[in-house]
Amino acid sequence: MTDTLTAPRTGSPDQGADVLLELQHVSKIYGDLHAVDDLSLQVPRGQWLSVVGSSGSGKTTLMNIIGCMDTPTRGSVLLDGRELGRLNASQLTDIRKHVIGLVFQQFHLIPHLTAIENVMVAQYYHSMTDEKEALAALENVGLGERAHHLPSQLSGGEQQRVCIARALINHPQLVLADEPTGNLDEANEQLVLDIFARLHAAGTTLIVVTHDAHVASCGQRQILLNHGRLVGEKHNVGGAGRRESDMLDFGQGEPDTRAGDASALRGEEAQS
Ligand SMILES: Nc1ncnc2c1ncn2[C@@H]1O[C@H](COP(=O)(O)OP(=O)(O)OP(=O)(O)O)[C@@H](O)[C@H]1O
Numbered sequence: 001m002t003d004t005l006t007a008p009r010t011g012s013p014d015q016g017a018d019v020l021l022e023l024q025h026v027s028k029i030y031g032d033l034h035a036v037d038d039l040s041l042q043v044p045r046g047q048w049l050s051v052v053g054s055s056g057s058g059k060t061t062l063m064n065i066i067g068c069m070d071t072p073t074r075g076s077v078l079l080d081g082r083e084l085g086r087l088n089a090s091q092l093t094d095i096r097k098h099v100i101g102l103v104f105q106q107f108h109l110i111p112h113l114t115a116i117e118n119v120m121v122a123q124y125y126h127s128m129t130d131e132k133e134a135l136a137a138l139e140n141v142g143l144g145e146r147a148h149h150l151p152s153q154l155s156g157g158e159q160q161r162v163c164i165a166r167a168l169i170n171h172p173q174l175v176l177a178d179e180p181t182g183n184l185d186e187a188n189e190q191l192v193l194d195i196f197a198r199l200h201a202a203g204t205t206l207i208v209v210t211h212d213a214h215v216a217s218c219g220q221r222q223i224l225l226n227h228g229r230l231v232g233e234k235h236n237v238g239g240a241g242r243r244e245s246d247m248l249d250f251g252q253g254e255p256d257t258r259a260g261d262a263s264a265l266r267g268e269e270a271q272s
Helices: 059-066 089-098 115-126 131-140 156-168 186-201 213-217 261-265
Strands: 019-030 033-044 048-053 074-079 100-104 174-178 205-209 221-226 229-235 246-248
Touching: 019 059, 019 205, 033 059, 033 074, 033 205, 033 229, 048 059, 048 213, 059 074, 059 174, 059 205, 089 100, 089 115, 100 156, 115 131, 115 156, 131 156, 156 186, 174 186, 186 205, 186 213
Parallel strands: 048 205, 048 221, 100 174, 174 205
Antiparallel strands: 019 033, 019 074, 221 229, 229 246
16 A cells, blocks of 8 residues: 555635634524534534534534535535535536545445446546546555456455545545444454545545544544534544544533443543
């Protein structure tokens, strides 16, 4: 595996400070249900942010809104200095193509295409295919030797790394990963975390939804959602990839402990 991941393209020079993403009082409402409830958040450029919360707390809904796959009922989202609600469909498509890279728990690879062809499909939607670049992307995630295998011939961990290569092919400034290690064993989880650590070191902003306390602790910052609200936050004192952490509780309400996520934010995991 090579040591470098391509640095993200920089944003426009006229944007304020170094905030890549800002949510202002965002809600997503279905009937009586507030899937996301008056959530405000700033994510500095280059931050590795973990999002935790029990099942149904609104994590995926939030990611879909940030990833321009869904729109909020109320509130505004500013990404790279642009307010998403003011953009038309083709501008939103451009943001999805050029600014964001998506990694899912379900790999969503096209089964009859090889690893390299799956990566080249992403290139095709972006601009034009380039086999050399696609191979380099696979080499970056340690899969150069498996480039011509079908997804069915790859392990779950290898398939996830193909997805990451595909997500990174356009050098996104922001990588959104929804349970990226949910289907992986510990060894493959670590490979994915190592890739994220290299991306982070190269300046990419990462937002990672996870139920796994270890994966969450690898980010620089963790936020806890409960019933769509941001109810807790902590910063990992040692920075991304380190486990020492310190809790900063905003005291906005008691976390829902159903899935055990609150214990992670109270720092009950091993503080090695
Ligand atoms: N299209 C929809 N219509 C109605 N309710 C929805 C819709 N999408 C999500 N919800 C509801 O919004 C809430 C938040 O869902 P979401 O998928 O964001 O939670 P989550 O935190 O990602 O859960 P999980 O960890 O189980 O994936 C849930 O109660 C869910 O049932």
